[in-house]
Amino acid sequence: MPDMLVKLYELPDFAGLLDELRGAGVEIRPAFSFEKRIVGDWITAHFSASWAAEAERGFAATPVSTLVAVEDGILLGFGSYDCTALGFFGPTGVREDQRGRGLGTALLGACLKAMWDKGYGYAVIGGAGPVEFYRKAVGATVIEGSVPGIYRNLLKAQPLEV
Numbered sequence: 001m002p003d004m005l006v007k008l009y010e011l012p013d014f015a016g017l018l019d020e021l022r023g024a025g026v027e028i029r030p031a032f033s034f035e036k037r038i039v040g041d042w043i044t045a046h047f048s049a050s051w052a053a054e055a056e057r058g059f060a061a062t063p064v065s066t067l068v069a070v071e072d073g074i075l076l077g078f079g080s081y082d083c084t085a086l087g088f089f090g091p092t093g094v095r096e097d098q099r100g101r102g103l104g105t106a107l108l109g110a111c112l113k114a115m116w117d118k119g120y121g122y123a124v125i126g127g128a129g130p131v132e133f134y135r136k137a138v139g140a141t142v143i144e145g146s147v148p149g150i151y152r153n154l155l156k157a158q159p160l161e162v
Contacts, residue, residue, distance in 0.1 A: 001127040001128055001129055001131075001147065002127075002128060002131070002142045002143060002144075002146045002147050002149075003124050003125060003126050003127065003128065003142075003143045003146035003147075003149045004124070004125040004128040004131065004134050004135075004140035004141060004142055004143060005122055005123075005124060005125075005140060005141050005143050006089070006112060006122060006123045006124075006125060006134075006138050006139065006140045007121075007122060007139065008112055008115055008116040008120055008121055008122060008123055009116070009121060010139060011109070011112055011113060011116065011138060012109070012137075012138065012139075014105070014106060014109030014110065014113065017102050017105060017106050017109065018106055018109070018110065020102070021069075021101070021102060021103070021106055024071075024101075025071050025072065026069055026070070026071045026076065026101075026103065026106075027069070027070050027071075028067060028068070028069050028103075028106050028107060028110050029067060029068060029070070030063055030064040030065075030066070030067050030068075030114075031058075031059065031064050031066050031067065031068045031078075032064070033059055033064060035068070036056055036059045038075065039052075039055065039056070039059075039066065039068060039075065039078060040052040040053075040055065040056045042075050042078075043055055043078060043091075043093070046093060046095060046096075047091070047093045051091040051093065054080060054083045054084050054090075054091050055078055055080045055083060055091055057080075057082075057083040057084075058080045058081070058082065058083045061082060063114075065080060065081050065082045065083060065111075065114070066078060066079070066080040066083070067079045067080070067107055067110050067111055067114070069094070069098075069103045069106065069107055075095075076094060076095050076098045076103055077092070077093060077094035077095060077098065077103045077104065077107055078091075078092060078093060078107065079092035079104075079107030079108060079110065079111045080092065080111070081111045081112075081114065081115050081123070082115075084126050084150070085124075085126070085150055087115075087120055087122070087123060087124055088123070088124045088125070088126045089108070089111055089112060089115070089123045089124070089125050089126070090125060090126050090127070090128075092104065092107055092108065092111070094107070104133075105137050108134075108137055108138065109137075109138070112138060124143070125140055126149065126150065126151070127149065127151055128140070128142075
């Protein structure tokens with residue numbers, strides 16, 4: 001999967017979508033530091049331990065750079081930035097039964113807006129899975145020659161030796 005580049009100075013306005021979700025009872029917000037284990041366990045259960053480790057990095061940032069979508073105290077999705085590498089968006093994910101509500105787009109928009117507010121001009125979407133989604137949602141463009149990008153020579157899990 002290629003990396004993609006987003007011009008943060010040309011982001012669409014996500015305020016309407018965020019207001020619509022808020023009206024439906026969904027809050028998109030930075031996670032609180034005391035929610036780190038809840039969020040990490042949830043990401044591991046719904047996606048992977050490696051995504052959880054990346055997103056948990058966001059809890060060390062000020063402000064926290066892992067955002068959550070929450071409805072009635074239930075975690076529906078997350079989005080992170082500055083976790084995999086500085087200037088990178090991701091990982092991000094929405095619970096399978098909640099897809100199609102605009103949560104992924106809202107989390108993407110909120111994260112990218114936070115990056116713009118922090119002073120970035122561009123963001124990299126690392127190992128972008130749904131290329132067409134990112135192209136349509138934020139005008140992201142594929143970075144040619146970016147596979148595997150920074151995701152090369154990664155550690156593989158091995159049995160622990162005692």
